[in-house]
Amino acid sequence: MVGKRARCVFLGSLLAFAVIQAALAQTGPLPSWNDTAPKQAVLKFVAEATKEGSPTFIPLPERIATFDNDGTLWAEQPLYFQFLFGIDQIRALAPKHPGWKTKEPYKSVLEGHVEQALAQGDKAVLEIMMVSHAGMTTAEFDKTVRDWLATAKHPRFKRLYTDLAYQPMLELLNYMRANGFKTFIVSGGGVEFMRAFADKVYGIPPEQVVGSSGETKYELRPDGPVLVKLPKVAFIDDGPGKAEGIQRMIGRRPVFAFGNSDGDQQMLEWTAAGSGARFMGLVHHTDAEREWAYDRKSHVGKLDKAWDEAVKRGWIVVDMKKDWNKVFVFEK
Amino acid sequence: MVGKRARCVFLGSLLAFAVIQAALAQTGPLPSWNDTAPKQAVLKFVAEATKEGSPTFIPLPERIATFDNDGTLWAEQPLYFQFLFGIDQIRALAPKHPGWKTKEPYKSVLEGHVEQALAQGDKAVLEIMMVSHAGMTTAEFDKTVRDWLATAKHPRFKRLYTDLAYQPMLELLNYMRANGFKTFIVSGGGVEFMRAFADKVYGIPPEQVVGSSGETKYELRPDGPVLVKLPKVAFIDDGPGKAEGIQRMIGRRPVFAFGNSDGDQQMLEWTAAGSGARFMGLVHHTDAEREWAYDRKSHVGKLDKAWDEAVKRGWIVVDMKKDWNKVFVFEK
Numbered sequence: 001m002v003g004k005r006a007r008c009v010f011l012g013s014l015l016a017f018a019v020i021q022a023a024l025a026q027t028g029p030l031p032s033w034n035d036t037a038p039k040q041a042v043l044k045f046v047a048e049a050t051k052e053g054s055p056t057f058i059p060l061p062e063r064i065a066t067f068d069n070d071g072t073l074w075a076e077q078p079l080y081f082q083f084l085f086g087i088d089q090i091r092a093l094a095p096k097h098p099g100w101k102t103k104e105p106y107k108s109v110l111e112g113h114v115e116q117a118l119a120q121g122d123k124a125v126l127e128i129m130m131v132s133h134a135g136m137t138t139a140e141f142d143k144t145v146r147d148w149l150a151t152a153k154h155p156r157f158k159r160l161y162t163d164l165a166y167q168p169m170l171e172l173l174n175y176m177r178a179n180g181f182k183t184f185i186v187s188g189g190g191v192e193f194m195r196a197f198a199d200k201v202y203g204i205p206p207e208q209v210v211g212s213s214g215e216t217k218y219e220l221r222p223d224g225p226v227l228v229k230l231p232k233v234a235f236i237d238d239g240p241g242k243a244e245g246i247q248r249m250i251g252r253r254p255v256f257a258f259g260n261s262d263g264d265q266q267m268l269e270w271t272a273a274g275s276g277a278r279f280m281g282l283v284h285h286t287d288a289e290r291e292w293a294y295d296r297k298s299h300v301g302k303l304d305k306a307w308d309e310a311v312k313r314g315w316i317v318v319d320m321k322k323d324w325n326k327v328f329v330f331e332k
Numbered sequence: 333m334v335g336k337r338a339r340c341v342f343l344g345s346l347l348a349f350a351v352i353q354a355a356l357a358q359t360g361p362l363p364s365w366n367d368t369a370p371k372q373a374v375l376k377f378v379a380e381a382t383k384e385g386s387p388t389f390i391p392l393p394e395r396i397a398t399f400d401n402d403g404t405l406w407a408e409q410p411l412y413f414q415f416l417f418g419i420d421q422i423r424a425l426a427p428k429h430p431g432w433k434t435k436e437p438y439k440s441v442l443e444g445h446v447e448q449a450l451a452q453g454d455k456a457v458l459e460i461m462m463v464s465h466a467g468m469t470t471a472e473f474d475k476t477v478r479d480w481l482a483t484a485k486h487p488r489f490k491r492l493y494t495d496l497a498y499q500p501m502l503e504l505l506n507y508m509r510a511n512g513f514k515t516f517i518v519s520g521g522g523v524e525f526m527r528a529f530a531d532k533v534y535g536i537p538p539e540q541v542v543g544s545s546g547e548t549k550y551e552l553r554p555d556g557p558v559l560v561k562l563p564k565v566a567f568i569d570d571g572p573g574k575a576e577g578i579q580r581m582i583g584r585r586p587v588f589a590f591g592n593s594d595g596d597q598q599m600l601e602w603t604a605a606g607s608g609a610r611f612m613g614l615v616h617h618t619d620a621e622r623e624w625a626y627d628r629k630s631h632v633g634k635l636d637k638a639w640d641e642a643v644k645r646g647w648i649v650v651d652m653k654k655d656w657n658k659v660f661v662f663e664k
Contacts, residue, residue, distance in 0.1 A: 064539075251538030
């Protein structure tokens with residue numbers, strides 16, 4: 001009497017179980033991360049931090065996770081995307097500034113020699129870009145960034161820049177939030193540039209974006225108040241500035257921090273120096289095929305001293321090629 | 333047959349109903365606010381902002397409410413409490429700085445002539461206080477503030493300074509949060525000074541405190557990294573600076589803002605200039621008996637131009653004496 005039908009039910013159940021297991025494996029946390037050391041370290045940290053009563057437990061308000069942006073949450077080659085935006089802006093604004101034709105670094109940019117403009121160093125370029133937006137209101141600048149992000153295409157991938165967010169990091173942001181962590185960006189990029197897309201792309205609201213900023217001036221115009229951008233840098237949120245920015249804007253020490261370059265070294269040191277459970281991670285760009293491969297010798301996103309410190313102190317270094325089974329969401 | 337028992341039940345029910353009503357009236361929102369225009373305006377704003385589908389509905393992420401601190405959330409007489417802290421600090425640190433005995437404004441402070449030190453204006457005093465803490469790490473400064481708040485007593489009330497938070501405003505903060513608003517402090521006070529008590533006293537976490545700040549320097553010491561306070565102001569979050577601070581630190585326009593002095597005028601203008609439902613409020617100090625009475629002529633917390641603008645534009649002005657049935661929690 002234990003006939004065909006019962007056997008079918010049993011086999012069917014086994015099959016259903018296998019299907020559910022496979023689905024769970026695919027939809028478990030961090031599916032774009034291979035089951036290698038970095039994923040294991042994240043899962044272990046979160047399990048310990050959220051286990052009530054354990055000595056590694058982190059109370060909810062202290063669950064502050066900070067992420068660098070360029071090279072950590074989205075790509076940064078061949079140049080920081082904000083620089084590419086700035087170059088497009090200098091070209092667009094040039095007709096209103098005839099003097100730029102003969103004045104460096106605008107001259108180089110307008111003549112197509114971007115590398116010469118960049119030879120001045122990142123900070124100089126950031127300053128130049130801020131200067132080139134002086135006179136705009138913050139609302140006008142926001143619209144300009146949004147328009148650019150909605151239309152400009154990346155030279156290699158021919159896609160919107162926001163498509164170049166890293167799928168594994170989007171999963172990590174969601175995973176951290178699902179476990180009660182408040183996710184912040186702490187980046188050398190301009191705070192108003194990043195806020196134009198951070199909410200939509202990363203799920204990080206404007207008030208949780210810390211970045212470099214320029215001075216502004218409050219003006220009460222006939223149709224209401226505006227903030228006008230001035231040609232003066234207020235704060236550079238890079239290197240040691242990241243620890244200062246965290247202190248000034250967040251006011252608590254992170255327990256979890258992810259970066260990818262020497263500009264993140266002090267943020268990771270500052271995070272590591274707190275007591276209790278900690279996680280410090282670096283993305284190492286090792287995948288020339290799917291993304292880019294660069295580290296010690298790179299002009300953009302140089303990873304040299306911070307890498308040595310990570311190895312020495314046992315911080316997590318993600319090998320993009322080995323540890324991520326997907327880099328961008330559009331990959332097949 | 334409708335005898336004594338039924339009547340008793342009926343009367344008992346009536347009594348129970350009355351008791352419940354009375355309890356509701358006492359435990360309803362904002363019990364320390366009289367049922368006058370300001371309370372009605374708050375209740376109306378929140379009802380409209382939270383009514384889904386209505387044109388005045390404000391989506392959750394946009395529910396940003398900003399509050400000035402001195403004179404709005406806690407008292408500010410006879411001097412901003414941070415100044416009283418600074419004076420105590422100058423006295424405490426004087427033995428290490430023999431030069432202060434002959435150098436203004438330290439000389440005046442040390443000789444007990446505080447009013448002479450203050451004649452230089454608020455910004456100068458704020459700068460002087462920052463200078464006097466130069467060389468301390470941010471952790472040392474935080475401890476100094478906490479120690480002072482735990483022991484120093486207000487000259488008039490002989491109570492801890494944190495006891496001088498306004499009970500009606502504590503209720504308002506809770507009420508706004510219960511309705512999905514994210515509450516921020518936006519104050520001219522030093523951000524690190526306020527963070528030492530804002531969480532405990534107001535329920536406002538460090539990352540939601542915007543204030544004035546000084547420059548710091550990152551140092552990697554043998555026992556770990558520190559941020560050392562430098563004798564240089566980085567940002568003054570007052571007057572037009574409040575609109576700038578909101579833009580730089582929060583990155584969204586508030587929909588609700590409360591202040592009490594001319595230093596809050598631009599924050600209220602900036603809030604008012606957004607579209608949709610808005611609330612702009614000012615606390616007017618009218619109660620010399622329970623607190624203080626001051627406005628147009630006051631050195632501390634001067635309310636003059638902002639008051640005129642409030643009247644002209646229909647912003648809410650709280651008459652402390654008339655609109656609050658309780659000022660401090662310790663009142664009987």
